[in-house]
Amino acid sequence: MSLKLKGIKIDSFRAFERQKYFDCVNPVFNEISNLIVLYAPNGTGKTSFFDAIEWSLTGEISRLNENKNVRDIASQERKYILKNKYSSAEVGSVELAFDDGSFYALTTKRLNGKQTTDYVEGNKIKKTVDLTAKELKILRQKNLLTHNQIDAFLRSQSAEGRYDALSNFWDKENVSEDYKNLVLFVNEMNKVLGQQETKMNQLTKEIEKLESNAKIWQTINRLKENYAKLNGKNSKKDPLLKNQLGLQELYIESNKLKSNNQIKLNQFEEERQQLENLITMTQEYRQIPQQIEWSEKQVADVNEKLAHLTEIETIEEKKKALFDEKIDLSNHLKRCNFLINHEADFQALEMAEQNSNREINEWINQRKKCEQALITLQKEHQEQEVTLSECQNKRALRTNQLTEIKELNSYSDIKAKRQLLDHEIKQQKKKK
Numbered sequence: 001m002s003l004k005l006k007g008i009k010i011d012s013f014r015a016f017e018r019q020k021y022f023d024c025v026n027p028v029f030n031e032i033s034n035l036i037v038l039y040a041p042n043g044t045g046k047t048s049f050f051d052a053i054e055w056s057l058t059g060e061i062s063r064l065n066e067n068k069n070v071r072d073i074a075s076q077e078r079k080y081i082l083k084n085k086y087s088s089a090e091v092g093s094v095e096l097a098f099d100d101g102s103f104y105a106l107t108t109k110r111l112n113g114k115q116t117t118d119y120v121e122g123n124k125i126k127k128t129v130d131l132t133a134k135e136l137k138i139l140r141q142k143n144l145l146t147h148n149q150i151d152a153f154l155r156s157q158s159a160e161g162r163y164d165a166l167s168n169f170w171d172k173e174n175v176s177e178d179y180k181n182l183v184l185f186v187n188e189m190n191k192v193l194g195q196q197e198t199k200m201n202q203l204t205k206e207i208e209k210l211e212s213n214a215k216i217w218q219t220i221n222r223l224k225e226n227y228a229k230l231n232g233k234n235s236k237k238d239p240l241l242k243n244q245l246g247l248q249e250l251y252i253e254s255n256k257l258k259s260n261n262q263i264k265l266n267q268f269e270e271e272r273q274q275l276e277n278l279i280t281m282t283q284e285y286r287q288i289p290q291q292i293e294w295s296e297k298q299v300a301d302v303n304e305k306l307a308h309l310t311e312i313e314t315i316e317e318k319k320k321a322l323f324d325e326k327i328d329l330s331n332h333l334k335r336c337n338f339l340i341n342h343e344a345d346f347q348a349l350e351m352a353e354q355n356s357n358r359e360i361n362e363w364i365n366q367r368k369k370c371e372q373a374l375i376t377l378q379k380e381h382q383e384q385e386v387t388l389s390e391c392q393n394k395r396a397l398r399t400n401q402l403t404e405i406k407e408l409n410s411y412s413d414i415k416a417k418r419q420l421l422d423h424e425i426k427q428q429k430k431k432k
Contacts, residue, residue, distance in 0.1 A: 004032050004099040005053075012084045013092035013108070014048035022049070028323070032099050037313050050144060055082065056094040056106050059121030081119040082108045092118075093125070159299060200272060401425070 004024075011019040026033045038046045051061050064081075079085075083092035095105035106122035109115055156162045339346070405421055 003102075005036075005096060006032055006099050007097040008049075008053065009093075009095040009097075009105075010049070010052045011093045012087035012089040013052050013082060013094055014084060015043070015045040016048060016052075016092075017084045017087045020045075035312065035316070037316050039313075039317060052094045053096070054144060056096060056104065056122065064119070079111055079117055081117060082122075083118055091123075094122075159296075162299070162303075196271070196274075203271075 006024055008022040008024070009019065010016045010022070024032050024036060038049060040046055047063075051063075055061050083089070091107040091110055093105065093107045095103060097103045105125050107125055108118045108122050109120055111118060153162050405425075
């Protein structure tokens with residue numbers, strides 16, 4: 001199946017403390033981009049972006065598994081490896097949206113008594129795309145060019161190392177592994193073939209010796225028969241025929257040896273046939289150098305494509321910068337046009353603002369005058385309160401004096417004093 005990412009939503013995951021959405025739709029052409037290039041300062045989340053996609057698809061992050069230093073740091077942190085430890089959310093989440101409308105979303109595991117780390121496969125919360133484990137792994141291997149792979153490609157000193165670093169992007173049928181196995185097999189076959197050829201040469205020499213011995217015995221038997229025919233009746237007296245029994249036994253043994261040699265010869269023939277088959281197979285495998293040459297051409301093509309990719313990335317960066325500059329200029333132009341079109345309104349607002357400021361100043365002056373008048377009234381009020389207090393004190397005094405006078409009036413023998421006091425009171429009143 002063929003899928004393209006439409007958007008990626010990452011929340012509280014690795015370097016992302018808050019939710020972040022990455023839109024893969026090109027705003028100019030309004031279609032999903034064929035190439036996505038991430039460029040940003042260090043520490044802003046580029047690596048975490050790839051971590052989120054890889055973890056959501058495979059349940060693991062290869063750079064944490066392959067890099068010893070990173071793996072040691074992760075083992076020391078233990079608890080929160082996937083979820084951002086500064087986020088207030090309970091779990092981190094990753095959601096992938098595809099071009100066919102399907103999506104795939106997961107959350108990290110919550111920590112509890114048994115769950116001591118969240119670096120495990122996540123909980124699937126949304127899933128409308130049906131991907132097998134094998135398809136998810138292939139999607140990761142064939143589509144994500146990670147930071148570690150680029151580093152491995154750049155650090156490698158050999159063409160083989162550079163080829164292996166990025167081989168999974170073009171070696172879809174695992175040709176490289178098959179090629180390596182075939183090379184090992186061909187080397188082993190060449191070794192076996194050499195051993196069999198040596199053995200075959202030895203057997204050929206032995207067969208030649210046996211054939212030579214068989215011809216000798218055939219000659220002896222033929223001479224013996226001719227000798228017997230020539231001697232006729234006197235053959236029994238011939239000293240050579242006295243040893244006929246020994247020759248007969250020797251002949252029987254020779255036939256047995258010949259039979260055994262024939263069996264061995266048949267076996268050698270079978271082995272020779274097998275060796276010929278191996279030679280035929282070896283000739284086929286010797287075509288592998290052509291495949292090697294093809295692979296080298298592929299590597300050269302890949303290097304050329306990488307160079308083109310670098311050029312494309314540079315062009316894309318310039319294009320993005322120009323596009324951003326265009327947007328800024330467009331927004332600035334809109335603001336300028338808006339100001340030009342609403343110049344009269346701005347002038348009216350400016351006049352209204354000046355009038356408002358004038359009225360505000362007048363109100364401020366009036367307020368100051370009121371505050372000064374209030375201060376004066378407060379002073380007068382305080383003075384009146386003092387005067388009132390004095391009057392109340394005098395009133396109390398006069399009340400006491402009046403009481404005393406009333407008491408004095410009750411006595412007839414102090415009439416003179418009363419008159420005197422009345423006179424004093426009148427004098428006091430006059431003073432007032």
